[in-house]
Amino acid sequence: MLAMQYRGPYRVRATQKPEPRIEHPNDAIVRVLRSCICGSDLHLYHGLVPDTRVGHTFGHEFVGVVEQVGPSVRSLQPGDHVLVPFNIFCGTCFFCQKELYSNCHNVNPEATAAGGIYGYSHTTGGYDGGQADFVRVPMADIGPLKIPADLTLDDAVLLTDACPTGYQAAEMGEIAEGDTVVVFGAGPVGLFAAKSAWLMGAGRVIVVDHVEYRLEFARQWVPCEIVNLKEVQDMAEHIKGMTDWLGADVCIDAVGAEAVGNMLQMLSGRYLKLQAGAATVLHWAINSARKGGNISIVGVYGPTGNMVPIGNVLNKGLTVRANQAAVKRHLPRLIEHIQAGRLKPSEIITHRFPLEDVSDAYHIFSSKLDNCIKPVLIPPAAREYERQLPAQSQVQSQTQMH
Secondary structure, rough: EEEEEEEEOOOOEEEOOOOOOOOOOOOOOEEEEEOOOOOOHHHHHOOOOOOOOOOOOOOEEEEEEEEOOOOOOOOOOOOOEEEEEEEEEEOOOOOOOOOOOHOOOOOOOOOOOOOEOOOOOHHHHOOOOOEEEEEEEOOOOOOEEEEOOOOOOOHHOOOOOOHHHHHHHHHHHOOOOOOOOEEEEHHHHHHHHHHHHHHHHOEEEEEEEEEEHHHHHHHOOOOOEEEEEHHHOOHHHHHHHHHOOOOOOEEOOOEOEEEEOOOHHHHHHHHHOOOOOOHHHHHHHHHHEHHHHEEEEEEEEOOOOOOOOHHHHHHOEEEEEEEOOOOHHHHHHHHHHOOOOOOOOHHHHEEEEEHHHHHHHHEEEEEHOOOOOEEEEOHHHHHHHHHHHHHHHHHHHOOOOO
């Protein structure tokens, strides 16, 4: 099959790999119909995440059609269209019983914190991802969700990570009616966090970024107020000036390890790798929040320490919450929002690439070229599958690719 393969920092290729096979009675093999490149994939692409191994296939956002199931699988059968949450989880352990699916205790022997994740570093289990023709899906009775008939593939693929992660970011902020919410980062997760803030009753939403086309997209799509960090000398002072010198009720970090804005932190975190990424946004969030406010962190950092002003957290009485999204917990509510017309996740997709052009896709997304917000990859096996569909289905499935 054709699959994306990691060759080292800034080097990915589309190459032939053996097709996955059933390795456990509860596995399924899924033909990938859509796969996204996520901002978290860029952390791997840039070489910032430990134990990212040459030869690995990335991709934790994908949907597809079931090709084969193991003998223990009862909830799926070949031909089912499924969206697959990026979390791999058992559904039975202490943490899964509390719906903390991203913290499953049984699927990642390499770590004590994170559970399993498709297509990420071996610190999250080393499972191959969905930027490929086919992917092995373990725990197939638990993780995948059959795609409702009225949900498009483009909407469904964004429910595997970006949309639920943004939604959980807003949820963890415990937004009260009328709150001022500041979202740092106008990438896909930040956009969904800002959009979700409105769904949860925010009275004001502000998005901070340094890329003008992303800010303009946020201003129109969320909609929201925008701040270009390049035009601000002191972020905390600027946010307080916008909020009657009190600070924001809720600050959301949707950036993580690759933040820009503080040269010392960029040098020590992004380039010298002396800490788990640049903690610039954490500083801004902590210092921009009002006393007694809430900080929500969904931006990805490495497993080592950061230079974080924890004393300010204590002295201001801030509440800090963070986690990888428990995707499946949010899916019923998000599907309801989509079906009611309150949310259309696929509106943030700007680029579609054949999987053969994955190297170009990563370069364009990473370098923020061509006004790219969210790229989707279409594998050859998906195109072959869609050619075999009835004519009326082909009209709904056709995509224009770069």
